[in-house]
Amino acid sequence: MNDIAELKNFVVAHTRSQGLPPAHYDPLLSRIEDDENGTPGSWVHEWSAEGARLEAEGKPLDASVHYNMARFPFVDGSARQEALERCTASFDTWRSDFPAVERLDIDLAGGRIRCWTAGLDASDPKPLLVMTGGIVSVKEQWAPVLLQLGALGFAGVVTEMPGVGENSLLYGADSWQMFSAVLDAVGDRADTSRTYALALSFSGHLALRAALYDSRISGVVGAGAPLRDFFTDTAWQRKVPRITTDTLAHLTRSKPDEVYGLIGDWALTPEELAALRIPVAHVTSLRDEIIPPGDARLLRERVRGVRLLAHDDVHGSPLHFAQTRLWTLLSVLRMRGGFGDQRVALTREFARLRYGGGNRA
Incomplete structure (x- = not known):
């Protein structure tokens, strides 16, 4: 289990590198209370829930970004493993429109x-x-x-x-x-x-x-x-x-x-x-x-x-x-x-x- 304060601190460089503005990720981070294995209020749950919402809206690349944040910093259990799989699957859906x-x-x-x-x-x-x-x-x-x-x-x-x-x-x-x-x-x-x-x-x-x-x-x-x-x-x-x-x-x-x-x-x-x-x-x-x-x-x-x-x-x-x-x-x-x-x-x-x-x- 990771330290929540460190997770919130070190994820910022990665959110910015993927174009997420503070107005988007600050409210999301404020909902996160712990790093349990996918329970409501946990790191993986909140990032994955936003990923699922974007996926349902037909925005697979944006969904992939959020699933990536959910598995951050590394896979340490079933919830992060699922997040990684959804990250790669969403990206694969996006790139299907770009055969290059x-x-x-x-x-x-x-x-x-x-x-x-x-x-x-x-x-x-x-x-x-x-x-x-x-x-x-x-x-x-x-x-x-x-x-x-x-x-x-x-x-x-x-x-x-x-x-x-x-x-x-x-x-x-x-x-x-x-x-x-x-x-x-x-x-x-x-x-x-x-x-x-x-x-x-x-x-x-x-x-x-x-x-x-x-x-x-x-x-x-x-x-x-x-x-x-x-x-x-x-x-x-x-x-x-x-x-x-x-x-x-x-x-x-x-x-x-x-x-x-x-x-x-x-x-x-x-x-x-x-x-x-x-x-x-x-x-x-x-x-x-x-x-x-x-x-x-x-x-x-x-x-x-x-x-x-x-x-x-x-x-x-x-x-x-x-x-x-x-x-x-x-x-x-x-x-x-x-x-x-x-x-x-x-x-x-x-x-x-x-x-x-x-x-x-």
């Missing part, structure tokens, strides 16, 4: 990676953008962006970290290999020699390690990624919010009091970061309560030519989501090259938000 968005299952020895894709074409293989969220966000949260990638010359894959959503792999020291498995699976329908990873939060750590071993990865754009200090600083770990520690324990199939000992040697070393020979861009939250400031400092000091954007905000920078969305997309286009008109337009819009009072758009 297709499902891809990748079966490996340790489990199955499930993905949403667009633009995969053996006769016209395009550069690939792989998008992943962190330890609490499912692929359906980000998959609608697939509809925009064709106009930017990309094929796309959106998937999840091991243990998150429908990804049944164990989150472990070798989880970076999932990126290579995805590229292998689509290599006949995309130009995987030009692959760019838009890897948010903890998946950014995996993408950077993967780039050390897989030369097909041509650039990594991340936000709020743990690199070294998160894995090694025991004093910082004692201050990490319970929701993060519990989620990590769930994904690694360990216990909260064991998980930091388990992941301690997952840190990227300064030498590994200095060995990266690809463009890297990263968004940092200056008041991040999950990722220690030393990790962003390590990027700046060790990664050659890194581009950094800093927000005076908490983890996920919920008050700056519009800026982050534009900047990360612009960063991918800079790495790819070309599409000058789109880059100019994105640069102007980013400047308007950054310097023109539009932070909360």
Whole structure:
């Protein structure tokens, strides 16, 4: 059972990333009293009830968003399992009107990676953008962006970290290999020699390690990624919010009091970061309560030519989501090259938000 105050606090970044305004989610959150397994007034019940209402109104994508919030932060019982299933089913209903968005299952020895894709074409293989969220966000949260990638010359894959959503792999020291498995699976329908990873939060750590071993990865754009200090600083770990520690324990199939000992040697070393020979861009939250400031400092000091954007905000920078969305997309286009008109337009819009009072758009 999760702490309700933490749930309400940390879900805000995810509601904002999916376009839910405070006027919508504040009344819903006020109705939530506990985190029981689906009973009235509980986290899962209230979010799922709103999802069911939207589903009945013929709004499957909106319903999927609410079912996603209901299963947040991870499946810990029958109610959240049902919410996850309804989240993916509602998204599948929505994407039935958009045949460009297709499902891809990748079966490996340790489990199955499930993905949403667009633009995969053996006769016209395009550069690939792989998008992943962190330890609490499912692929359906980000998959609608697939509809925009064709106009930017990309094929796309959106998937999840091991243990998150429908990804049944164990989150472990070798989880970076999932990126290579995805590229292998689509290599006949995309130009995987030009692959760019838009890897948010903890998946950014995996993408950077993967780039050390897989030369097909041509650039990594991340936000709020743990690199070294998160894995090694025991004093910082004692201050990490319970929701993060519990989620990590769930994904690694360990216990909260064991998980930091388990992941301690997952840190990227300064030498590994200095060995990266690809463009890297990263968004940092200056008041991040999950990722220690030393990790962003390590990027700046060790990664050659890194581009950094800093927000005076908490983890996920919920008050700056519009800026982050534009900047990360612009960063991918800079790495790819070309599409000058789109880059100019994105640069102007980013400047308007950054310097023109539009932070909360």
